[in-house]
Amino acid sequence: MTPGEVVVSGVGHTRFGRLDGEGLESLVVEAVRAALADAAVPGGAVDAVFFGNFNAGMQPMAFGSSLALQADEGLLGVAATRVENACASGSAAVHQGIQAILAGAADTVLVVGAEKMTDSSPETVGRALLGADYDAAGTASRHGFAGLFAAVALEYQRRYGAIGDEMAWIAAKNHGNGLANPYAHLRRDLGFEFCRDVSDANPMVADPLRRTDCSPVSDGAAALVLQRGDLAARSLARIAGYSQSSDYLPAARRDPLAFEGTKAAVAQAFKMADRTLSDLAFAEVHDCFTIAELLVYEAIGLAGPGRAKDVVDAGITHKDGKLPVNPSGGLKSKGHPVGATGVSQHVLAALQLSGRAGDMQVPHAGVGLVHNMGGLAVANYATIMESV
Amino acid sequence: MTPGEVVVSGVGHTRFGRLDGEGLESLVVEAVRAALADAAVPGGAVDAVFFGNFNAGMQPMAFGSSLALQADEGLLGVAATRVENACASGSAAVHQGIQAILAGAADTVLVVGAEKMTDSSPETVGRALLGADYDAAGTASRHGFAGLFAAVALEYQRRYGAIGDEMAWIAAKNHGNGLANPYAHLRRDLGFEFCRDVSDANPMVADPLRRTDCSPVSDGAAALVLQRGDLAARSLARIAGYSQSSDYLPAARRDPLAFEGTKAAVAQAFKMADRTLSDLAFAEVHDCFTIAELLVYEAIGLAGPGRAKDVVDAGITHKDGKLPVNPSGGLKSKGHPVGATGVSQHVLAALQLSGRAGDMQVPHAGVGLVHNMGGLAVANYATIMESV
Numbered sequence: 001m002t003p004g005e006v007v008v009s010g011v012g013h014t015r016f017g018r019l020d021g022e023g024l025e026s027l028v029v030e031a032v033r034a035a036l037a038d039a040a041v042p043g044g045a046v047d048a049v050f051f052g053n054f055n056a057g058m059q060p061m062a063f064g065s066s067l068a069l070q071a072d073e074g075l076l077g078v079a080a081t082r083v084e085n086a087c088a089s090g091s092a093a094v095h096q097g098i099q100a101i102l103a104g105a106a107d108t109v110l111v112v113g114a115e116k117m118t119d120s121s122p123e124t125v126g127r128a129l130l131g132a133d134y135d136a137a138g139t140a141s142r143h144g145f146a147g148l149f150a151a152v153a154l155e156y157q158r159r160y161g162a163i164g165d166e167m168a169w170i171a172a173k174n175h176g177n178g179l180a181n182p183y184a185h186l187r188r189d190l191g192f193e194f195c196r197d198v199s200d201a202n203p204m205v206a207d208p209l210r211r212t213d214c215s216p217v218s219d220g221a222a223a224l225v226l227q228r229g230d231l232a233a234r235s236l237a238r239i240a241g242y243s244q245s246s247d248y249l250p251a252a253r254r255d256p257l258a259f260e261g262t263k264a265a266v267a268q269a270f271k272m273a274d275r276t277l278s279d280l281a282f283a284e285v286h287d288c289f290t291i292a293e294l295l296v297y298e299a300i301g302l303a304g305p306g307r308a309k310d311v312v313d314a315g316i317t318h319k320d321g322k323l324p325v326n327p328s329g330g331l332k333s334k335g336h337p338v339g340a341t342g343v344s345q346h347v348l349a350a351l352q353l354s355g356r357a358g359d360m361q362v363p364h365a366g367v368g369l370v371h372n373m374g375g376l377a378v379a380n381y382a383t384i385m386e387s388v
Numbered sequence: 389m390t391p392g393e394v395v396v397s398g399v400g401h402t403r404f405g406r407l408d409g410e411g412l413e414s415l416v417v418e419a420v421r422a423a424l425a426d427a428a429v430p431g432g433a434v435d436a437v438f439f440g441n442f443n444a445g446m447q448p449m450a451f452g453s454s455l456a457l458q459a460d461e462g463l464l465g466v467a468a469t470r471v472e473n474a475c476a477s478g479s480a481a482v483h484q485g486i487q488a489i490l491a492g493a494a495d496t497v498l499v500v501g502a503e504k505m506t507d508s509s510p511e512t513v514g515r516a517l518l519g520a521d522y523d524a525a526g527t528a529s530r531h532g533f534a535g536l537f538a539a540v541a542l543e544y545q546r547r548y549g550a551i552g553d554e555m556a557w558i559a560a561k562n563h564g565n566g567l568a569n570p571y572a573h574l575r576r577d578l579g580f581e582f583c584r585d586v587s588d589a590n591p592m593v594a595d596p597l598r599r600t601d602c603s604p605v606s607d608g609a610a611a612l613v614l615q616r617g618d619l620a621a622r623s624l625a626r627i628a629g630y631s632q633s634s635d636y637l638p639a640a641r642r643d644p645l646a647f648e649g650t651k652a653a654v655a656q657a658f659k660m661a662d663r664t665l666s667d668l669a670f671a672e673v674h675d676c677f678t679i680a681e682l683l684v685y686e687a688i689g690l691a692g693p694g695r696a697k698d699v700v701d702a703g704i705t706h707k708d709g710k711l712p713v714n715p716s717g718g719l720k721s722k723g724h725p726v727g728a729t730g731v732s733q734h735v736l737a738a739l740q741l742s743g744r745a746g747d748m749q750v751p752h753a754g755v756g757l758v759h760n761m762g763g764l765a766v767a768n769y770a771t772i773m774e775s776v
Binding site for chain 1: 437442443444445448449450451453454455457458464465466467468469470471472473474480483484486487488489490491492493515516518519520521522525526631632633634635636637638648649652762763766767
């Protein structure tokens, strides 16, 4: 059996945002029920559940694999596993789901990713997120993860020159795209000038990252049903290629601008799918900070080292460009409920590839890339999905 | 490809115990290097790493999948994933490793489980462990997880009569067995009377559980190399069957004495392996508390409901009995570094099946069962392993 015989047969997605009154369980239940209904798959047909969740102290319940069973009586007895790879926990769940089917261990897999963040104080969230950094874990940091990516942006500027405008362009693009996304946390078309200029409404968070360069702290969940294509009642998209590559944890062992693990994962996924960059109709990539999306342009081969600004200047990744990147609005606009993010990216790709993306729809959506990473390109995932 | 074509080709195991001066990383590194050396597999041959780790606030670093890369330069670029299923996190890693090979995604998988617990205060450890309970997570509890299993023991006694002596017999058996285990945390043959009698040295922790009914808080790591049998230079054991079954999280939705998920997982693993209980030469089962081992006797079919005492009376599970259970000393004597436990169980089974178990060796070790669970029989794993 090949990855291409694994299909997405249904998707579910809660709103992302500050969702008062919702908890981790209610978010999981909502997304799971939506995905099962969308796939027209009864809970009893599910063989395995993979749950993407970071947590790291944001919720006292630290054993969430069986939360999905609260959604449907038919799920009792399923093989349910939580997987964690920091901000790529959602894609970890998707990829383990694919492997369970390829292994013959499951015909139907339910994948769900979720995070409930806004119950916690900013200090708790900051400490949890820094728990994904080898060097900063357990330390007090005024800027949290933004500080780490700010250092990357500074290093980029040191080597290659100013990128304040380019980062602002990415922010404005993704905010504009997010206006069309009914699930997005921030649905405001802020415009380039607002994103470029430091102001009371757009303060510097960690120089050179402005607030608009940072994805928000959000609650949310997303789910999808993976099935053997020959057993699925319908297919939204198929998995043409998937790959994962891990880099060293200590920052000193990585070139902060190279995103080597992302390069490797994307290259391997393309190879498995027998596709190249020019086949893509769109990409959903990991823009936790605008500098991350900029570096992904170079890592996936849209530009050489230090030349990401050429991509921006040519408008290639704009929704009307040659390769729309983050037509969903990305993490920047959607929000970044950590464990949900990777699943959400795959859900949105499936919607594009099945022509169900509504106002987000890109034309001729035949092949899409999902890229998701944990830490500073430590855990790297790439999936090539195709329409059926 | 069938599970029986997946073999364990090398194992590594740190000492379990209060390991001052060791951290999560150094434990992982020690176990990984030992397993790779034992398998004679270079790091560069490893395709995937699965890391079993619970954490839940015991360590500030919450993103441990890539820690294994610190052990060997050849591991750079590997697909590394952390899996978590509370106290069954280690078996979750083993089972995902098996599936990665069956999926054709990996020929060689490195599985490592680890936990560093003794850095934390008893309050932090207690809160972390209660994070594995839906109902008690986030609450203050004087007895922690012992209180939950004490309630199970009380319910058993209410239905079926006193089991203080039977639990003490299990404790004494496992302490006696642990004397032969060079990795064990508690290597003391305490004897039945000591375990039975409440004393200053053996106080009641949560009635009716005495200290000797509880596994200790420990640091430690264990690792193993899984390979396609046709590619392995040598094989210690093969995976004949494996299964996982999840039950509801809220206690009110489970019969506390039935261990339904354990029953299902064990039955499915036997079926896959085409084996029955009578084929087993030994079993390593999840005795986080002696009441758990007692209930496992009934769940795997050694006795009917309420009749576990017959197993004890007949000495069936003694090292010299018909079916030695926990010849390693079990969690009771070895210690229970949460994420390491499941991997350790599989390592010890592989040592038995390859005749390398030293003073722990049981005779005619052709087929063994590993049973590991997270929460009160919420996440349940069973593996049938065979000699080659």
